[in-house]
Amino acid sequence: DVKVTQSSRYLVKRTGEKVFLECVQDMDHENMFWYRQDPGLGLRLIYFSYDVKMKEKGDIPEGYSVSREKKERFSLILESASTNQTSMYLCASSSVTRVSYEQYFGPGTRLTVT
Amino acid sequence: DQQVKQNSPSLSVQEGRISILNCDYTNSMFDYFLWYKKYPAEGPTFLISISSIKDKNEDGRFTVFLNKSAKHLSLHIVPSQPGDSAVYFCAASLSYNTDKLIFGTGTRLQVFP
Numbered sequence: 147d148v149k150v151t152q153s154s155r156y157l158v159k160r161t162g163e164k165v166f167l168e169c170v171q172d173m174d175h176e177n178m179f180w181y182r183q184d185p186g187l188g189l190r191l192i193y194f195s196y197d198v199k200m201k202e203k204g205d206i207p208e209g210y211s212v213s214r215e216k217k218e219r220f221s222l223i224l225e226s227a228s229t230n231q232t233s234m235y236l237c238a239s240s241s242v243t244r245v246s247y248e249q250y251f252g253p254g255t256r257l258t259v260t
Numbered sequence: 261d262q263q264v265k266q267n268s269p270s271l272s273v274q275e276g277r278i279s280i281l282n283c284d285y286t287n288s289m290f291d292y293f294l295w296y297k298k299y300p301a302e303g304p305t306f307l308i309s310i311s312s313i314k315d316k317n318e319d320g321r322f323t324v325f326l327n328k329s330a331k332h333l334s335l336h337i338v339p340s341q342p343g344d345s346a347v348y349f350c351a352a353s354l355s356y357n358t359d360k361l362i363f364g365t366g367t368r369l370q371v372f373p
Contacts (some may be wrong), residue, residue, distance in 0.1 A: 150303070177359050186269065188349060188365035189304070196359060204360075236303055240359065247292050247353045249361060251303030 149173070150252035152237050158258045165224040167255050169237030177240045178220035179249060180204075180212065182233040189236065195220055196242075227259045263287045264352050266364040273371050279337040281367050283350035286331065290352040294361065295324060295335050298347045307348075308335070340371045 153168035171178065179194040181204075191204030193212040201212050209231060213221045220239075224231055234256050238249040265284045273279045283293075291312040296304035310317040310324045310333070317324050323336045337344055347368045351361040 155301070181363075186365060188264075188266075189351075189363040191360065194360065238303075242359070247294065247358055247361065248306045248309070251296075251305070253303050254301070256301070 150237055150239055150250050152235075152252040152255050154255050155253060156256045156258075158260065159224075159227050160260055161228060163224075163227050163259075165227050165257065165259075167222040167224075167235055167237075167257070169220045169222070169239075169252055170218055171220075171237075171239040171250070171252075172218065173239060173241065173250065174217065175239035175250075176217070176242045177249075178214065179238040179240075180210075180220065180222045181236045181238065182206070183236055183254070184233050192222065227257075229259050231257065232259045233257060261286075262365070263290075264350060264362050264364040266348075266350060266367045268367050269365070270368040270370070273340045273369065275342055275371055275373050276339045279335075279340045279344065279369055279371065281335040281337075281348050281350075281369065283333045283335075283364050284331060285333075285352055287352070287354070287362075288331070289354050290362075291355040292353040292358070293324070293326060293333050294351045294353075295322075296349045296351060296363075297344075298349065298366075304349060337369075340369075342371050342373065345369055345371050 180192040195214040237252040294309040295307040298304040
């Protein structure tokens with residue numbers, strides 16, 4: 147059974163704090179993604195990685211950075227959290243040898259920045 | 261610029277009836293489309309997909325229709341069940357960049373008894 151886990155389900159941080167969101171997948175997938183979900187805006191891609199130490203900006207990378215030191219782990223970093231980064235953060239992974247283009251998602255982290 | 265649009269933010273359907281969720285896209289280079297379902301406080305889960313070489317794909321109660329000339333796809337759920345109440349996202353993949361998915365804004369489906 148495929149599994150993507152995220153380090154926290156709920157997180158409350160103060161403005162200006164550095165925030166780390168961790169994601170781990172056990173499917174040996176090459177691709178990993180970070181999205182945020184906001185009402186009326188759907189899922190928007192922040193960053194993705196197609197290999198260890200490789201990263202590519204998505205549609206809304208400003209204010210975020212990422213790290214992928216191991217194949218199974220992809221971290222999202224908010225260098226200085228702001229209130230407009232309050233959102234649901236979703237991690238996903240996919241395989242380049244897939245039969246379909248399906249991405250597998252973790253349960254999400256609800257981040258509140260006060 | 262929203263390349264994948266779900267113009268109905270919500271839909272309410274009676275149990276047993278058909279639910280039709282719609283999705284429009286603007287980029288003719290999309291060649292693969294997926295539907296995801298998302299419950300509150302959970303990650304999206306894959307539901308059904310369709311390649312651009314087809315116009316219909318069916319899986320149990322779920323059928324996806326693709327109209328390439330209209331750049332429109334729809335998800336039909338028959339019969340609708342209360343457990344189908346969730347947010348549904350359509351997503352599209354570009355032929356030249358198949359690793360990324362472009363998601364729509366979502367439609368919240370409520371199935372009432």
